[in-house]
Amino acid sequence: MKDEARTEPGRTLRFQPSGVEVDIPGSVVVRARSDGSGMMDDGELRCLAGVALAFPWQPEALVVEIGSYAGTTAAFVAETLAEAGFANPVLSIDPFERVSGSRLNPRGRYRRYLRTMRSRGLQDRCHALVGYSHDVAVAVPNRIGVLLIDGNHEFESVARDLALYAPKVLPGGFILLDDHTDTYPGVVRATAEFLASDARFRLLHQSYFAIVQRLA
Numbered sequence: 001m002k003d004e005a006r007t008e009p010g011r012t013l014r015f016q017p018s019g020v021e022v023d024i025p026g027s028v029v030v031r032a033r034s035d036g037s038g039m040m041d042d043g044e045l046r047c048l049a050g051v052a053l054a055f056p057w058q059p060e061a062l063v064v065e066i067g068s069y070a071g072t073t074a075a076f077v078a079e080t081l082a083e084a085g086f087a088n089p090v091l092s093i094d095p096f097e098r099v100s101g102s103r104l105n106p107r108g109r110y111r112r113y114l115r116t117m118r119s120r121g122l123q124d125r126c127h128a129l130v131g132y133s134h135d136v137a138v139a140v141p142n143r144i145g146v147l148l149i150d151g152n153h154e155f156e157s158v159a160r161d162l163a164l165y166a167p168k169v170l171p172g173g174f175i176l177l178d179d180h181t182d183t184y185p186g187v188v189r190a191t192a193e194f195l196a197s198d199a200r201f202r203l204l205h206q207s208y209f210a211i212v213q214r215l216a
Helices: 026-035 042-054 072-083 110-119 133-139 155-168 185-197
Strands: 010-014 021-025 062-066 090-094 126-130 144-149 169-177 201-206 210-214
Touching: 010 026, 010 042, 021 026, 021 042, 026 042, 026 072, 042 072, 042 144, 042 169, 042 210, 062 072, 062 155, 072 090, 072 110, 072 126, 072 144, 090 110, 110 126, 133 155, 144 155, 155 169, 155 185, 169 185, 185 201, 185 210
Parallel strands: 062 090, 062 144, 090 126, 144 169
Antiparallel strands: 010 021, 169 210, 201 210
């Protein structure tokens, strides 16, 4: 994945257990530090940026995130891609106020999402699809370059999101699963069962989040 011709001054990330290295520019490190929060910290944002920049973007490909909260992660990815010269859209899927939310599954805020995009000038790049991921999957095209799964963390929901959206990921594309920890055993189990059942995908990185890549 590492191509010396495309390497920019900045930070080299090394994913484990794969050993794959990706490079991100220093500006991404600064942006990740600014956007990092309890929802997604700067270390995870840097890794998300690393795979987003490693994907060979074509105009028809898009970023899809399941679970958006206030849109900060979507904005971070859109700005990272824009800085690299890519204008690909980011589609955020979230029921927002349609659900009550809980401590482990916080409710998204639609108005905050819109404010985030307006304040960062991303209204034309980041779009919210308001609904449950399993209901709107039919409306999402089969051309995902990066898929971020951070919706309901129960096993059934994560497994269903993988079943519905992983086939839409383009070859060479990536899936990032947030909260891959003992606090969310459903995420851990769904990720393991998915990898065991679909040889088209490999585990690129595993820590408190997991990154999976589609090979074919």
